[in-house]
Amino acid sequence: MRHFVSAACGLWLTAVAPVLAEPVVVVELYTSQGCSSCPPADEFVAMLASDPRILPLALHVDYWDYIGWADKFAQGKFTDRQRAYARAIGSRTIYTPQLIIGGRDRIEGFAPGETADRLRAQMEASSPVFLVIKREGDRLMIRAEADPPLDAPVRVQLVRYKPQETVTIERGENAGKTITYYNIVTSWEGIGNWEGNAPLELSAPYTGTEPGAVILQSEGPAEILAAVRVD
Numbered sequence: 001m002r003h004f005v006s007a008a009c010g011l012w013l014t015a016v017a018p019v020l021a022e023p024v025v026v027v028e029l030y031t032s033q034g035c036s037s038c039p040p041a042d043e044f045v046a047m048l049a050s051d052p053r054i055l056p057l058a059l060h061v062d063y064w065d066y067i068g069w070a071d072k073f074a075q076g077k078f079t080d081r082q083r084a085y086a087r088a089i090g091s092r093t094i095y096t097p098q099l100i101i102g103g104r105d106r107i108e109g110f111a112p113g114e115t116a117d118r119l120r121a122q123m124e125a126s127s128p129v130f131l132v133i134k135r136e137g138d139r140l141m142i143r144a145e146a147d148p149p150l151d152a153p154v155r156v157q158l159v160r161y162k163p164q165e166t167v168t169i170e171r172g173e174n175a176g177k178t179i180t181y182y183n184i185v186t187s188w189e190g191i192g193n194w195e196g197n198a199p200l201e202l203s204a205p206y207t208g209t210e211p212g213a214v215i216l217q218s219e220g221p222a223e224i225l226a227a228v229r230v231d
Contacts, residue, residue, distance in 0.1 A: 023131065024055040025122045026215060026227045027115075028100040030082045031181075033071040034064030036173035040110045041097035045182045046164075053123055055213055055229060057161060059185045061096060069172030073165075073184050081188065081221070088220040103217050103224035129196075129226040133214055140206040140230060142214055143199065150196025152218060154225055158204055160187045160212040186210065206230065 029045055031038045048056040060073035061082060082094050085106070099107040105118040128148055134141040142156065162184040169177050194200045194216065206212070212230040217223070 022052060022228070023127070024053060024213070024227050024229060025102055025119060026213070026224050027054060027056040027102075027119070029056060029058045030061055030078070030094070030096055030098040030100070031058055032061050032064035032074065032096050033167060033169055033174060033179070033181075034067045034069045034172040035096045037109070038097045039174065039177065039179055041099070042179060042181055044110065044112060044115075046180070048119075049182055054119065055227060056183050057159060057185050057213075058181055058183050059188070060181075061094075063094075064096065064172070067172045069169055069174070072167065073181065073186075077188070078185065084221055088222060103220070103222055127225050129216055131214065131216060131226040131228055133228055133230060135206060135230065138205060138207045140204050140214070142202045142204065144194065144216060144226065145199045146196045146225075150194075150225075153193050153195045154216045154218055155190050155221075156192040156194055156200070156202060157215040157217060158187075158189050158191050158206070158212060159185060159215060160208075160210045161185045162210060 027048055029041055031042055045056040045058055048054045059078040059081065060071045061079040062071065062074040062076050063079055065071060065074060082098065085100055086092065086094050095108045097110055099115055101118045102122045107114055128146045129144055131144045164180055164182045165184060166178060166180045169175060169179065191204045192202050213227055214230060215227040216225045218225065
């Protein structure tokens with residue numbers, strides 16, 4: 001069935017010459033500069049980022065700021081997103097560090113072995129969604145098809161991130177440490193909904209030089225059905 005989707009996309013591909021970015025497995029790291037157990041996970045992001053099949057994204061939360069060091073990358077909306085993941089499975093507890101792989105697998109703490117197993121399984125899995133993008137000036141053209149059609153709508157999301165920045169932490173649990181952070185999310189916005197029955201054709205503003213990603217995710221938040229980088 002994948003061949004049918006690819007063929008059906010062929011006319012659109014020829015017409016607008018999209019970027020045929022490879023699909024990636026999204027790994028969300030919920031972290032904080034004020035969390036003493038987070039630096040190993042922060043460093044792990046750099047290793048994951050070296051694999052083109054994986055897109056690690058560091059979302060800095062703000063609930064550690066009270067300890068005495070305000071995380072310069074933290075946003076309340078990232079804390080809200082982590083809490084929404086917890087509510088989706090009936091939990092009231094959130095952790096740092098926490099990895100959420102493909103919107104589905106949750107790992108509390110730094111567990112590289114378990115993370116590798118979950119990543120391997122997701123990279124070997126197939127998706128019914130075929131996603132392509134093209135940047136035209138300050139706009140991003142997005143197209144997707146699903147075969148078979150989806151049973152429920154998905155959220156179309158646009159993420160922007162900073163590749164890396166080094167921070168010297170002066171107070172709090174990590175006082176005195178200088179840490180380099182990678183793939184630091186600066187914005188995560190919903191830009192539309194897609195029913196998954198007819199092809200998706202959508203455009204969105206995309207200015208500046210920061211890299212990003214387009215992510216199609218089930219409501220919940222839950223499983224990420226497709227994701228591609230925007231360089």
